[in-house]
Amino acid sequence: xxxxxxxxxxxxxxxxxxxxxxxxxxxxxxxxxxxxxxxxxxxxxxxxxxxxxxxxxxxxxxxxxxxxxxxxxxxxxxxxxxxxxxxxxxxxxxxxxxxxxxxxxxxxxxxxxxxxxxxxxxxxxxxxxxxxxxxxxx
Amino acid sequence: xxxxxxxxxxxxxxxxxxxxxxxxxxxxxxxxxxxxxxxxxxxxxxxxxxxxxxxxxxxxxxxxxxxxxxxxxxxxxxxxxxxxxxxxxxxxxxxxxxxxxxxxxxxxxxxxxxxxxxxxxxxxxxxxxxxxxxxxxx
Amino acid sequence: xxxxxxxxxxxxxxxxxxxxxxxxxxxxxxxxxxxxxxxxxxxxxxxxxxxxxxxxxxxxxxxxxxxxxxxxxxxxxxxxxxxxxxxxxxxxxxxxxxxxxxxxxxxxxxxxxxxxxxxxxxxxxxxxxxxxxxxxxx
Numbered sequence: 001x002x003x004x005x006x007x008x009x010x011x012x013x014x015x016x017x018x019x020x021x022x023x024x025x026x027x028x029x030x031x032x033x034x035x036x037x038x039x040x041x042x043x044x045x046x047x048x049x050x051x052x053x054x055x056x057x058x059x060x061x062x063x064x065x066x067x068x069x070x071x072x073x074x075x076x077x078x079x080x081x082x083x084x085x086x087x088x089x090x091x092x093x094x095x096x097x098x099x100x101x102x103x104x105x106x107x108x109x110x111x112x113x114x115x116x117x118x119x120x121x122x123x124x125x126x127x128x129x130x131x132x133x134x135x136x137x138x
Numbered sequence: 139x140x141x142x143x144x145x146x147x148x149x150x151x152x153x154x155x156x157x158x159x160x161x162x163x164x165x166x167x168x169x170x171x172x173x174x175x176x177x178x179x180x181x182x183x184x185x186x187x188x189x190x191x192x193x194x195x196x197x198x199x200x201x202x203x204x205x206x207x208x209x210x211x212x213x214x215x216x217x218x219x220x221x222x223x224x225x226x227x228x229x230x231x232x233x234x235x236x237x238x239x240x241x242x243x244x245x246x247x248x249x250x251x252x253x254x255x256x257x258x259x260x261x262x263x264x265x266x267x268x269x270x271x272x273x274x275x276x
Numbered sequence: 277x278x279x280x281x282x283x284x285x286x287x288x289x290x291x292x293x294x295x296x297x298x299x300x301x302x303x304x305x306x307x308x309x310x311x312x313x314x315x316x317x318x319x320x321x322x323x324x325x326x327x328x329x330x331x332x333x334x335x336x337x338x339x340x341x342x343x344x345x346x347x348x349x350x351x352x353x354x355x356x357x358x359x360x361x362x363x364x365x366x367x368x369x370x371x372x373x374x375x376x377x378x379x380x381x382x383x384x385x386x387x388x389x390x391x392x393x394x395x396x397x398x399x400x401x402x403x404x405x406x407x408x409x410x411x412x413x414x
Binding site (some may be wrong): 251 | 321346347351353354355356358359364372376409
């Protein structure tokens, strides 16, 4: 097998900012020359998640509202108390969304739905520089 | 490496219908001849999710009730308003469940728990024809 | 390609116990000798999930509280009624968290954030012996 790696660097504002990674991942696929395989996308960090969504302002706003409601800012009370921290809720949101997704590559392209983008969600409560690891397996 | 691909086609009624993909994925594994590897399952589409559950009527009904409660039909209000759409909640449910799972293949078989099936959940608010992509990495 | 397999055995108390798998998975990576690839982690079983979190007592307690609140013990009522069972809520929690994650291996090491550990969460309502399957793709 061959494994082709890529690293995407993004600056986020935190607080649930959703970043579209699709073009960056597609560029790693193109550079790899892989026609048939899988792109593994992973966010190193305990306060970020990777998923797919239609990347348009409405769905993005709804996702933020949803997570604010299900996992409010005071949901991480034990983490904050024990660690003198303020981002316990971000840890919980990240654990629920999960850090990785695996997307097939067919004909040299990511297989995605028409309205489906691969996104990073940065739940931390401050601006961060993030690195996303992409491995193309083929 | 070798990558063996398969495509599963299913017709769903939408509205949270849960479809058992296990036999279809197992057939792709058998056709690949792979003894040791990983099956990557991915749902192209922004309103579907892939996960595992015990595929029996009770757990399936409970899962639908849970998602109706956590992410009700009016949770996608911004998506619907901006796009003249009605399925904003389906986008949110899909983003939370996620589009991919990776299941080990050992001894030519999927490694699953006794009561564990691999399922597609179609959250869209209408009947759909869906294609699920399976890549066997070995 | 080469696929290197590992099996981690853990005894859990159930009821949402969170088990840190990171050292075990790192040992499988080392034994594989793989420098560049992906570690696929999968929990066979319908009442367990795999995700990442900062493995410290506060975040772990907050995660348990969160799932108790979002998916209470009576959320699996149909599963329990139809199967004479008591762990319907565990099935739902497991389906939402999901059974697999894929973590890149670079330079012979798992690529993880500083505060990020790979964990099993056992949602079943009794103590269990669990086997976690790790496949290293390279």
